[in-house]
Amino acid sequence: MALPPSNARVVIIGGGVIGCSVAYHLTKLGWKDVVLLERKQLTSGTTWHAAGLIAQLRATKNTTKLAKYSQELYGSLEEETGVATGFKRCGSITVALTEERREEIYRQAAMARAFGVEVEEISPSEVKTRYEHLNIKGVTGAVYLDKDGQGDPANIALALAKGARQRGAQIIERTKATRIVKEGRRVTGVDWEQGGESGHITADMVVNCGGMWAHEVGRMAGVNVPLHACEHFYIVTEAIEGLKQLPVLRVPDECAYYKEDAGKMLLGAFEPNAKPWGMEGIPADFEFDQLPEDFDHFEPILEAAVERLPMLAEAGIHTFFNGPESFTPDDSYHLGLAPELDNFWVAAGFNSIGIQSAGGAGMALAQWMEGGEKPFDLGDVDISRMETFQGNKTYLFERSKETLGLLYQDHFPFRQKETARGIRRSPVYWQFLDRGAVMGEFAGWERPNWIAKPTQTPEYEYSWKRQSFFNNIAEEHTAIRNNVGMYDMSSFGKIRVEGKDATAFMNYVGGGQYDVPVGKIVYTQFLNPTGGIEADVTVTRVSETAYLVVTPAATRLADETWLRRHVGDFNVVITNVTAGEAVLAVMGPNSRALLNLVSPNDFSNEVNPFGTAQEIEIGMGLARVHRVTYVGELGWEVYVSSEMAAHVCETLIEAGADLNLKLCGMHMMDSCRMEKGFRHFGHDITCEDHVLEAGLGFAVKTDKPDFIGRDAVLRKKDEGLKNRLLQFKLTDPEPLLYHNEPVLRDGEIVGYLASGAYGHTLGGAMGLGYVPCAGETAAEVLASTYEIDVAGTRVKAEASLKPMYDPKSERVKA
Template sequence: MPSLPSHARVVIIGGGVIGCSVAYHLTKMGWKDVVLLERKQLTSGTTWHAAGLIAQLRASANMTKLAKYSQELYGSLEAETGVATGFKRCGSITVALTDERKEEIFRQAGMARAFGVDVEEISPEEVKMRYEHLNIDGVTAGVYLPKDGQGDPANIALALAKGARQNGALIAERTKVTRINKTGRRVQSVEWDQDGETGTITCDMIVNSAGMWGHEVGRMAGVNVPLHACEHFYIVTEAIHGLTQLPVLRVPDECAYYKEDAGKMLLGAFEPNAKPWAMDGIPTDFEFDQLPEDFDHFEPILEAAVERLPMLAEAGIHTFFNGPESFTPDDAYHLGLAPEMDNVWVAAGFNSIGIQSAGGAGMALSQWMDGGEKPFDLGDVDISRMQPFQGNKTYLFERSRETLGLLYADHFPFRQKETARGIRRTPFHEHLLERGAVMGELAGWERANWFAREAQKAEYEYSWSRQNFFDNVREEHMAVRQNVGMYDMSSFGKIRVEGRDAMAFMNYVGGGDYDVPVGKIVYTQFLNNQGGIEADVTVTRIEEECYLVVTPAATRLADQTWMRRHKGDFNVVITDVTAGEGILAVMGPRSRELLQAVSPNDFSNDMNPFGTAQEIEIGMGLARVHRVTYVGELGWEVYVPSDMCGHVFETLATAGFDFGMRLCGMHMMDSCRMEKGFRHFGHDITSEDHVLEAGLGFAVKRDKPSFIGRDAVLRKRDEGLEKRLVQFKLTDPEPLLYHNEPIVRDGKVVGYLTSGGYGHHLGAAIGMGYVPCKGESIAEMLDSTYEIDVMGTRVKAEAQTKPFYDPKSERVKV
């Protein structure tokens, strides 16, 4: 065994494929003193028994970029290290057995084209030509990706490990981390045990790549890494005479995937009701272990498979395998700097896509560690998206039952998780349920997404076409546009920034001007050093030395962490107060009348102009109103102390009856904000989207002497924009848009929609997306023919940089 140093620049904990990838990429960048500690042998947890499917297409452009990078890396590793990776591009076919699944995979094909992935939609007969063994009864269509592949998972990891060693990394097997010592927000050292010999390594940082032990290692380091192991089943047949290389085959409607390997067939499953494993902890001696067979659990998958691939009926089963893999609450892996600590990095929870993701994830994390900023948007997988409660073991056990199966479930728009629900409820929760609310879940919050009519079943009926709530949302939408509507915004994050340096700190961390009177509201962004958008928030000066930062529900922790990491020597206190107040948004042309009916305060433009807040009486209680809008109408957000929320809701609901007020949900809010061209953080604006190219330059006060991102903003202003965020409206009212549909300019794919929805006031589907425009004026960019690719059909679209609805924002200021 290698002699361990007393100090390392980084200690990587866990020797699966991702830990080996991080070590490989750090040493490739010239890092020295890289130490990887593996409790048993490399790959002995999950990597060794992974199926080795290597697909390019993921759910977003950057995740696809990382998967494509993994393929390219694995193709060159063998020549670099001499370790055979078994990587081969055999292609893949996904088949649909329903019309709904056909639409899903054809929309995915359009997304693939937008992301630069080779793809071909094929008929059942063309599927048969490429996969002769398949019974195509019931097959409605297929999608073929010629550059997908497969590989040997263990050898890929060992090749990465050898490459890391060649570049100076020290990799120690049979070395268990027993304790992580920390002071404040920094890890100081790692204690280890190597077959009875013990020691300590001081370190500048650690990487938690411990796989299904990641949750436990996270607790040792004081960070939350939500994941749970589940049993994952597959069988391998005896050798089948004459069987040659085949594409990887996926039949998600039967929860199955197939891979030919050395003349045998592997059949694996992602069944709807998974079996969580090791609720009481993973056995200490676990190493290359298999779990007990459960043929009864796997039998329904096998029965369908024998019908789908008749040759399986004649093939003997060589191996029935059951091994554990870890799954996260949302089926996205964890990557990045843990929000609780300043030198603890995480790369874990890869949800059965570890092999296809590890190369790219290791590259991205290494660049982040080396440069101190994300190399591109990683919001889909950033560990800071996880909420503290999601580390709860009971929650993880219940949610993991579902998440494994969701990999192959129908990925309908707006599909909601069914397990581990009802954890975070707003003060208005029961009031909304009593009135027909159909709840969705975001970051654990139960939120009213739409409201059922009296005789209507209050639940989703999923589809790719107009879903059962389409007309409900239209009615809610039109109520806000024409009359008055009310919806619950309590889940939005609320962060107090207070102290004698509060104004100076806000002016440093944010792009806006916060030297404003008490009661003034500033819409603003937090920028990174490249001018990309790290947060999209409103900031209200509550008192002379106190600001309230309001963030999207899903990014509250990330936004608070961003502020805390840039606090420096500023004398401020940053506090999450989300649960302290409920928020009811009262929006629409008659919102002023409704508020005047329940409050003696003055809501006129003179007293309460747009972009200001005031304390009010309401009913027999107290509240604070913020005159801002995310739906593009006259309206107020009513902030209510949690103890008075019930009373204020009842007061507004009773008075609202006389106005014909409708209760509304989040789907209404989303469709209205798209009509108005308001950006959605995480879709339309991310850390790699420059604030000027996003059309948000008005929110940046460039004449401030010093703020994060200032130089990048001034540089972009001088150099000119390379792309612009454009709004689109389909000329045909029937097709629906969701997001990621390709944007076609003058017959050529130039980008994809970052948001998509239906504009009920406009009477057509709408979307947003970035269009390259280097050296072009807005007029030149728009003087083109635009189409949106909807499931392979190009639909003509109107394009403009201004909102389609109320482009001069006259309605919000009446």
Template sequence: MTLPSHARVVIIGGGIIGCSVAYHLTKLGWADVVLLERKQLTSGTTWHAAGLIAQLRATANMTRLAKYSQELYGALEAETGVATGFKRVGSITVALTAERHEELRRSAAMARAFGVEIDEIGTAEIKAKYPHLNTDGILGGVYLPKDGQGDPGNIAHALAKGARMRGAVISERTKAMGITRNGQRVTAVEYQAEGRESGQITCDHVVNCAGMWGREVGRMLGVNVPLQACEHFYIVSEPIAGLTQLPVLRVPDECAYYKEDAGKILLGAFEPVSKPWALDGIPESFEFDQLPEDFDHFEPILEQAVARMPMLASAGIHTFFNGPESFTPDDAYHLGRAPEMDNVWVAAGFNSIGIQSAGGAGMALAQWMESGEKPFDLGDVDISRMEPFQGNRRYLAARATETLGLLYADHFPYRQKASARGVRCSPFHAQLAARGAVFGELSGWERANWYAAPGQAAEYDYSWKRQSFFDNIAAEHRALRTGVGVYDMSSFGKLRVEGRDAEAFLNRICGNDVAVPVGRIVYTQFLNARGGIEADVTVTRLSERAYLVVTPAATRLADEAWLRRHLGDAAVVITDVTAGEGVLAVMGPKARDVLQAVSPADFSNAVNPFGTAQEIEIGMGLARVHRVSYVGELGWEVYVSADMAAHVFETMMEAGAAHGVTLCGLHAMDCARAEKAFRHFGHDITCEDHVLEAGLGFAVKTGKGCDFIGRDAVLQKRQEGLQRRLLQFRLTDPEPLLYHNEPILRDGVIVGHVSSGAYGHSLGGAVGLGYVPCAGEDLATVLGSLYEIDVAGRRVRADVSARPMYDPEGARPKA
């Protein structure tokens, strides 16, 4: 085969995801699609996958993609003539603990909100559907009748054939060897065909679908793709007489899954401590290979499985299989445009759910590449969530020991990763740790989430009910509302945007008007062409030519990439200065008293009103204070250079003691912001949520005298009217807890789901935000309905409001 000299896109990797991307791009009409596979199609991970195809995922859009995969696989055989083995056999997941049972009940409620058919079933029903199962210790479970299974290799080959039928060139035994680049673009991919020619293909786009080779291929392409191969074990029994079709069975409390196939049982495991593989690189010869058996590692799982499925005791083992699969630092796959380059895309690191994800992921990436914008919110898997350090080999090896097992671990709210910790610490870390801070981790940052009381274990004790630190958060929350609380927000991203064109550039990116006097702080969003929210930030004017853009910690890289991609020829320099400054939030009615005790500056409304910043002396050092609040109280964010941070902290705590200063964690901050109905980016507001429907029209200035991204969509929405509204809910029963994705019922009918939830300690109940359809209705009609929230199958009455239930006039931050 002679490869073309040019392609619109070169896809590297011929597993199921590479074939899916090729299939979907050609379906959109892309010509000149070339896929390069180093060995044979499916020869990496796809060929030995278990082929479980489930519908329900942790979020609405991930569920949307999984459902799409099922529908696609069901139709592929008719389209291509390649049998995929896809069949809807259903699936059962069972609980052996009360906590797991609560998780499954909440999953069932979530499924109802997402339109996935699901039944909560008891032990007798489980036994009826799976008669071979020992139900001792099983408390209950869930049954999804439309879940399925299929032949992974054949599904991939069907996708490949579909792509070829529409003109794609798929070249096996052809390795991508290197690239030619021009700035932030790859202009050509160099290849070596085994026993044939070498050459290069000029291209407009490159997609990294290299699976467990994705990190190394990413390095070649100039992008960071953090993933690590791990050993994954399963056994296949000898044929069992009388064994007929069964649902897929998952027993996560025993780390096991079971699949009937051709009269045999496949038993697979996601053990709590996994085994990273090929830390020094994958052998060049790897092709349809398996790894050495490790029966000692698998034996604890097998012992439990024999007790759970007694027929395995006499069945005999036909195959003991150990094969590698790639895992990411957060157990979510990588999808989208790499932040370091303008035309390099990634679809890799599927964490053992590649078969059920590949159809939807390929569709979503193809649409993204076609339009240049995400087709819907893909923040869960967007590659730009990965920080550069997360490509570190030692970090990946340490984290991978945990992430495989987390697939079947209890998915408790607030659950933190235990491995690969302590990489990024704020300048206040040691001081906070000494005072009882219990740290969580986000984007590698160690963040004080709550504070243990004297004598209390400074560690998480997880539960779906009130966790051991519930009262700690309540006390911290009370300090923010009635006294003064201090929390560390150093992890929030800080991007310095400066240059001759800084004002004009940011006014093109931001919905709000940043042409403000020096010292003013502007709350704003970056909008896309649809009026959706790409970023939620504050912009502080530091000088005539310089601004500071403050972003959530998790989206710092994505927000920086958005700015850079829209820079054009503007005379602007963008610098990440996140690590250069520590930030302490000083919040509460007594915040002014504390600051006046440590600084000669004037913190009055006349000199430092809400929404302004000023340089100050503090202790014996210097700082900058921003008068803003994410908790709805009087307060300041104190920005201090890292070298003076410890001094400023000690000065603040010493002087604050007379005013009852309390150290608070970010969980208390979240509870307070939920009471104020402040939006949380990634949950309440995303790229597919229109800024007006999110209730943020006050932060958009269509008349600011210049065009900006999303302006037309804002004007159009104002003319057409809202299709839905983001409302605040409070449960009237103070006991149940809200986290996210609980169904919202209006007059008995599911109309949406909770986008984010927390406990409103001041309001006396759990609070949450969520979108409700409102087309053609006035606000009074929408609010006049009866609302309930489905909490683990129980409908709980909820009050509803379009304004913040706490301090609706917004007077407290301006006191």
């Protein structure tokens, strides 16, 4: 057996379908000196026992793009490599057994059309026509995707491996990576063992494609890769006489999927309470292994399946299979450049959709490695979304019990994870919880999402229609618009940038102008070289040599990493200070009156105008107030050190009693910001959305001589806009919008909503979405007729480029 070479451009660790795909796509881009190390044999971890379902439609535009690419690639891979992949476009059917699930899959179908995926809503009788074996009792609706299919997982991986080898990659089996060597923020190579021999490969880059071992491989490099193995069950029947090729069938309400395979039926399950596995580590000799049978655990799924597919009652069970799969805390896979290092990449944690994801994930990662920039928005799967604590093994064990089953649970709006909760609590957690706050979890933070009344059960009751808290949000929203409300923003990231070069560094890395007086707040974006938005933040100059960068909770690590990667020769220190201060947002027309009751400081426009911060006394403590808003009203964010936060919160609540101060939650904030047209990073603005097309040109100061993205901004000004971000409001007040609903312009689909929420002041569901506009004026764009597709029904919508609520921001500056 060949030994590894002494050096390589890239070492890929792991020979499952993902590692083989990365090697295939790198060599396709012309990379030489590509080495893949597999500890045992290719596909011997989890790839070999995958079900091989290949679907195009995922939850977002870009993950759908990756899945579509996979099925297109697998359709041509056999011809290229000569390896039979077993790929068949047999189609797929997903059936609903409830009205809520029917709305979910019909909304997904509408989304598919916006993403360019062919989809068809079909009736129960049409399901029976296409899948004669199905008992359609209780079926409320279904969707059919003609180009979905299935394949042979191991052979798909082996075909990718052969394609990589044909272009010069070295794929070396029975060779274990034992150590990753680093210098500073870079890996320099990998130690290996093969049989009784050992050695070292120097490498320019390393890719962790370790599957369920990726957590441990990451630890070797000091990189956090949160995932945990779970047991995954399926059965294969004896041969069934006369059984012909069928579409892949999913019955998510019964946690089941079905696949015809060579005249047999495969029934698999994503049960609600999963069984984590490998808590003591994965056995060193694991290779093509099965786990012990647990028929009692699988039996409820099988009982429902026999009712749903009566022919199973007559078919004997040929194989009862239990094998491990790896799952991440949020059911999205991990892809990209590890935040901790500058040349260590990750592609792992595919949550039982590794086969359908592998082609696209390998393509995207290879392009990222080649170009040094994400080829398109990958925020949903970018490894930098994971907080460090999420690598905690106890946390992963608890969360993995839920995430496997969530794949087939109803994906209701605002659905909250139920496991591994209560880890990150704000200093004012109890002050809100004791007053009815219903907590949601976000990046591990427990955040008040809405405030229950004493007569209400303080918990979510999920639906696609108006949920139980709809009126609560309306009342919170009204308080913010007409009086005063307070909500907890402590979870937002806070990054301190300090040093003698702080101003110069901020002016290089950000689009705004940061050479401003101490106390000035700058709303700004960090841009990439194409003018796309990498971060959307506020930056406050807190001293001559220090700035506070405030980021969304979910992107704090990514934004901090972006700053660190661009420090270069600038003399600055970057520190995450999120936990050091709580933040209470006091917002509404009476916010100034409330602050005057608790502080001797001056909150007038003359002393504390919009966009400035000041140090204040408050109650018996000290704080710093930032006069900014994300809800479109007069208001202040009160920053207070963590040990004084409870006192300040209670002081505000007590003083606010006479003003009818209302405690509020995050859902209210989203509703208010939507009326004001404020962008939300990750939805409305991403790394592939140009800052000018997002309508944020006012925040970019091109008179600065040099900053990242400046050339792209000037180029776009010369070329003109190809897209515009519009604000929409449905004319019918009843339907609800969430995100990804198709936007129709003069009857044709032209885009989709990036985000949606109900506008309680304006009286209808609202959304933001991009519309193509090459060569058109703003007036021409607005002259069209617009509709939004809500679960297959077209609803008329008003469109605007200016905020529909308070377009001149007069209330904010009152």
